[in-house]
Amino acid sequence: MEILNKSKGAVLFAGILLSAFVFGAITVAGDDEDTLVSIDPISKTVSPGETFTVNVSCVPGQAIKSFEFRLSFNASLLQANSVSEGDIFDGYDTFFNDGTINNTAGTIVDIYGLIVGAGSVSSEGSLVSISFTARPTTGVSYLTLSSVGVTNDTEYVPIFVSNGNVSIEVYTLTVNTVGSGAVTKNPNQATYDYNDVVTLTAVASTGWTFGAWSGNLSGNQNPKTITITGNKVVTATFTQNAYTLTVNTVGSGSVTKNPNQATYVYNDVVTLTATASAGWTFEAWNGDLSGSQNPKAITITGNKVVTATFADSAPPEINNVAATTSAQLDTDPTFGWVNITVDVTDNVALDDVYLNITDPEGASGNVSMDSIDADTYYYESSTAFSSAGNYSYFVWAVDTSGNGNSSGSFAFSMLPNWDINNDGDCTVFDLVLISNHYGETSTAGWIREDVDNNGKIEVLDLVLISNQYGTSWWV
Secondary structure (H helix, E strand, O other): OEEOOOOHHHHHHHHHHHHHHOOOOOOEOOOOOOEEEEEEOOEEEEOOOOEEEEEEEEEOOOOEOEEEEEEEOOOOOEEEEEEEEOOOOOOOOEEEEEEEEEOOOOEEEEEEEEEOOOOOEOOOEEEEEEEEEEOOOOEEEEEEEEEEEEEOOOOEOOEEEEOEEEEEOOEOEEEEEEOOEEEEEEOOOOOEOOOOEEEEEEEEOOOEEEEEEEEOOOEOOOOEEEEOOOOEEEEEEEEEOOEOEEEEEEOOEEEEEEOOOOOEOOOOEEEEEEEEOOOEEEEEEEEOOOEOOOOEEEEOOOOEEEEEEEEEOOOOEEEEEEEEEOOOOOOOOOOOOEEEEEEEEOOOOEEEEEEEEEOOOOOEEEEEOEEOOOOEEEEEOOHHHOOOEEEEEEEEEEEOOOOEEEOOOEEEEEOOOOOOOOOOEOOHHHHHHHHOOOOOEOOOOOOOOOOOOOOEOOHHHHHHHHOOOOOEOOO
């Protein structure tokens, strides 16, 4: 027992009070003047091994001066550590006995306290505070007050007693998942104590994303902590990612997707089939797919972009090859010409159009043809046709993709000036044709009879013909 601010007179007075009150009877009543003595809190939940405090509180129904009680508990569940004086008599000299603890029987007996000297209190407060430690087990221990007495200056007052209990519990934290993913707990335990803090971390599977917590946890913060105040159930929801497959083309062609969907999920397999347009050939895949296999499958592991490249495979088309000549044909390009035209088209673009000419001596060569418009090309004769005889030619063209094509072979003749009637032989008839125009004048080379193209039909023209008299050539 303890005496605060005690003196010899106070001890004597305390002894007198003790003999008067400690052994008095307890009266329990139920009217508005009752003094309430209760376990505070009435119910408390703790974890195994936790040390905690329980108060015995008092709400006076009238002015009081002393108290006494004993308390019992389940010794297999709780260990009482100490009893300390409460605050209800603060400001007064007091005499306090902290009682005797028996942790085998589960009792604390002879707890009492009083104001030494004059004074009493009407305000509520705690009579005592008791420290317990929960044993390493679970269960419910009732805290039962008995032999409770509260006095004023002269007698025991009517009281109402309220007992309490302590629950020793461990708690589970159950974590469920919706979708594909896992949740780690830190600390990771089968059970938890009251007020333990556990950090939950959601880890989505590949192709999935953590969405939100539900149950006893909410929001989408990750990681997130939860405080254990009972059995808890938390669900982590994961959503499956949606990925796009974008297909582009270079050149002329198309690509089909099977299955053809706006979005795909992780590990979906899509078969791509490239179909070239007419005159084109599928060449290769680029981007997130490579090679030239067609069809080819792609596995979706994220957003994918694939390009199908088509190559121009169609050669130029050559049509309408034609040779036109001047009305007065002459090997001298000043007085006669041959114009070769052709229509050439391509599905992309032409690089060049050539005319291959083989002359009467058998020599051949290429000359570029000029463009008249988008599709028509021409070559007008120059010194390339200055020799009399038979010529052959063909047209060939190359497009910008390197595809080439050639026409069939064509022929024309450049007549010698001495074959006036174009019959292949120089005879008297050629001389007669000149003589028929003898003495006429005009512009140079206006008719074939003007052999030297000087604008006069004269004896020299007859001489030039006679020099070839009897000569033949093949038309």
